[in-house]
Amino acid sequence: MAVIRDTSRRRQEISTLVRERGSVQVAPLAERYGVSMQTIRKDLHYLAKRGVAERAYGGAISADAVNVVAEPPVEAKRAISIEEKTRIGALAAAMVVPGESVVLDSGTTTLQIAHHLPDHEDITVLTNDLDILGALARKERLNVVMLGGTLRRRNRAFYGAQTESALSDLHVDKLFLGVDGFDLERGITTHFEPEAILNRKMVKAAGQVIAVTDRSKFGRVCLHRILNVDEIDDLVTDANESDGMQAAADRLGFRLHVA
Template identity: 80%
Template structure:
């Protein structure tokens, strides 16, 4: 289309796109309207101030699509969906083979994987989660690598540039990725931007990406996108999934495992 340089008209069009699509990305918008990415970022900031959109990694999400407005404390997360998380953890742990190296993302579901892992000296586990590290320390044979950084007490896990950099030269067989939100169109999302940045680095380091979540996270969209759903290889969840998720599995090529 022809470049749209009139600020008011461009912002009206971007606003309409956000409402219609649910999310937009900076770089495609800059190409579409023939302006710089800095100009688009100013446009998105303008829309955020007016309650139309919320800024997210690389773009923005419709304000009414962000349906998880607050992150629950880890103590609350531990107390909900406990049976489902235990079943998911046991099934996911059974996917780890001798000789493999894996990453366990922070979270109460991935903690269940740590608890269910067999104590095998041929298994190496990397994690940024303090509680997962403590659980694995009680197993005498598993090799444990803690990804250091700055401790975030809200979920007792490490984040920051140091944490991301620790993965620079590492290659692992599997990443078990916990999620705050999983939406087929808007992807796998989280509340905390440094977590999204670290998770993307984990994805780059892993040969296989396995999302682990109970059904309560389906359809939720948090502010910060980690990856698109088509970037996962497996989804481990509880009981039957929705028709939308089943259809996406067949269309996008990831395999569903029901705990």
């Protein structure tokens, strides 16, 4: 593509790109337009001031494509879709049987799975989430493994090289993957880059990948992609017929479980 140094035209094109794709990143845009990354950051700042996009780590997210452009604190997440998350958690927990090892990703929906898991000595649960650890610790027979690392207080979970290293030599039967954004075209995404990196490690360690989310996350796109929707094995959700999830499951090859 020819170098575009006209600022107005470039910003108009970036505005179109961010609306079409849901998110953009600084480095590819700098290469595309033959300008510095600092110039692109100024462009994204300009678009953010006009409500076209919200700045995020390494780029920007479309204000149109994302229902919540900034990650809410965990206290706010707990107050959203409480009944739906409880049903989803109970249904997902019923998928775990004695003899299995599972990973519970951080999140308020996976926390409900922890509450509903059977307290069986032949079930092993790994997690990087401090609140999930607390819920599991109250069970007397369940085997619990905490994945260490650096605490991120915003969502009370651990990330980093130590967390990732703990998964390197492990194989688990099932991963229950929490979701910030679930879009059939753009995939499963998150606000926080270290979380996306860790989640991909979890996916590699798991024999079965089960995404868990309430339907409010459908159509949301966050900056950091974890994996494509066709890479999951199961989806546990509260979808209704208007969401078209059964047709998507048939087309993309995952099993749909509706709570």
